[in-house]
Structure formats: C-alpha cells, structure tokens
Amino acid sequence: MNRSKKPIKKRVLSTFVIILLLTAVVLIRTPDTDRDDMHDKYGNQYSGFFHGESGLKIHYRDQGKQDGRPVVLLHGSSGSLHVFEPLIEQIGGGYRFISYDHPGHGLTGPHPTNDYSYAGYAQALDLVRSKLHVEHFILIGHSMGGWIAWRYAVDHPEAVDALILISASGMPARNEDPIPKLSLGQQLMQTGFGRWLSEYTMPRSMIEGSTQAAIYNDDIVTDELVDQFWELMRYPGNRQAFSIRSQLGRDSDLAHLANSIEVPTLLIWGDKDTFVLPSAASTFSERIQQSEIVLLPDVGHLPMLEAPVDTKAAIEQFLDSNLGSGSNP
Numbered sequence: 001m002n003r004s005k006k007p008i009k010k011r012v013l014s015t016f017v018i019i020l021l022l023t024a025v026v027l028i029r030t031p032d033t034d035r036d037d038m039h040d041k042y043g044n045q046y047s048g049f050f051h052g053e054s055g056l057k058i059h060y061r062d063q064g065k066q067d068g069r070p071v072v073l074l075h076g077s078s079g080s081l082h083v084f085e086p087l088i089e090q091i092g093g094g095y096r097f098i099s100y101d102h103p104g105h106g107l108t109g110p111h112p113t114n115d116y117s118y119a120g121y122a123q124a125l126d127l128v129r130s131k132l133h134v135e136h137f138i139l140i141g142h143s144m145g146g147w148i149a150w151r152y153a154v155d156h157p158e159a160v161d162a163l164i165l166i167s168a169s170g171m172p173a174r175n176e177d178p179i180p181k182l183s184l185g186q187q188l189m190q191t192g193f194g195r196w197l198s199e200y201t202m203p204r205s206m207i208e209g210s211t212q213a214a215i216y217n218d219d220i221v222t223d224e225l226v227d228q229f230w231e232l233m234r235y236p237g238n239r240q241a242f243s244i245r246s247q248l249g250r251d252s253d254l255a256h257l258a259n260s261i262e263v264p265t266l267l268i269w270g271d272k273d274t275f276v277l278p279s280a281a282s283t284f285s286e287r288i289q290q291s292e293i294v295l296l297p298d299v300g301h302l303p304m305l306e307a308p309v310d311t312k313a314a315i316e317q318f319l320d321s322n323l324g325s326g327s328n329p
Contacts, residue, residue, distance in 0.1 A: 082228060090311075110237030122148065172283070225305075268294050271299065
C-alpha cells in the first residue's frame, strides 16, 4: 500500500517544482525592449536599414569620407556596431567607415530563417556590400566578427584589400592554453535550461558581470555601456538568436583555410584577454603569411573600447605601411 503511493507523491512533487520554477520565471521575467525606443536611442544621422529579397533586414551606419577607401567593421557576439564608435572617432581621416549590426544583434533583429552560421552572417555582409556598391575594402572584425572576417577573406580574396583581426575567434586551442574563463552568462548558456531561461529573463546584473569579465579596466564599464549591451540584447528576437547562437561553434576544424589568406593582416590582442586567449594571435600568424601581431598591455577582450588610441595607432601604422593613405587607389 505504501509503495503504491510513492509514484503519486513523486508526480505531485515534480508538478510542484515545475509550477514553482514557472512562477519564478514569471516573477523575474525581463521584457523585450521597445523597437521604436531603441531606434530613437541607438540610431543616429548615419543610420539606415537595408532589406534583402529573403526578408533579411540590416541596420547599418555609413560615415566618414564618402569617396575614401571603404573600411567595413564587424562586431562580436552580443555586441553591436556601437563598439567601434570610439575607434572610428580616433581614426577619422580619409576613410569611409561602414559598420552594421549582425543578424540577431543590435537594431537588426533576428535572421528571417534563424541562420546564425557563417553562411548567415556572410549573407548579411553580401547585402551591405551590394546595397552600398562596395567592391574593394579593408575588413576589420572583432571576436565573432573576426571569425566572419577571416572566413570572408578566404572566400572573397578579390574584395579584401587588408584584414584586421581584433581578438578574433575560429582557431583551435593550443596545447599549452589554459581553459578560457567563462562569464556567468556563458556558463548559463552551456545548459538547455539556461538557454531556455535566457529567452525570458536577462537581469542587468548578469550583463554587467559579463562586461566586467571581458574588459580588464573596470573604469571602462560605465552604466551607459552596460545599459547599451543590456537593452540591445533585449531587442525583440535577439535573445532567441543568442540562445541558438550559443549552441554553434566557430568551425575551428576549418582553421587550415586561413593558410590561403594572402592580403596584409594585422592581429591585435589585449594581453589580458581571457575570452579569446592572446596565444590565438600566434596561431593565426602561423597560418597567414603576411601577418603581424600587436599585443596591447593591460587590455582585455575589447581593445577598441579599452584602448582606442593605441588600437588606432596600430591600425594606422599598418595601413600606411601596406596601403598608403585613406584615399581610394
């Protein structure tokens, strides 16, 4: 008699736990941000939107000297085109700067078919190039954007005049590498429950902690910066994209493809980067013949935010040595 009651008790307990968890999610639920509010807050006079035939929509900025040499900038995962603004302000000069939000990021919103593979991101870059009639350009990519950038340089050697990789991903770990440190948010995304939970709740404290983990100098982590990451992560559809993206790798088994890159390549890393270890710069350099490394001291995963002056100096010296001025050839 007592044995027959145990399964019933277990079912009641399981149901109670599920109800408790669902109630907790409702209570701590973080709503999406409002589209119009985000456009007003994070758009500016250089902002625009492109619409592709497949339903893909891309938020972009086109600024600088319009007849200057084009520079296309690709941001990293969970970021937006805003991370490059301090660097663009520093470089200035005769360049035309084109930046945009990847699908599933910023004001672009989700990819129409939820394609967050390299192919989906390359589709977005192709759309931007087509709409702006850009045939040749300097390509700069940070972190995930660096992975997209070097893969794109492999596929389109005729279009990329120079490649600049900042804390780029996509290379296999070296034998001597320690295991990279994961932020609380990254740890959460390692589980199915964490990915499901992230689509409904995203406390600001978690984003602040992840930002502090990525940036070595805490003074850079302002309330304004944290709010920017937090609010754009909650733009409608971006959290679902984040959940899908977290299950995809960076195809490190294809690292050998970088051997075919023949354009001048600059590798910029912060020596305190714990997300993509500085040793990755050496791994890239071993594969890309015309490459040079600049290691910035006391800088973490976002050199263009943490040290825009030093990052600018490295980029300008590299471009002057390899391409000359910012004017189109």
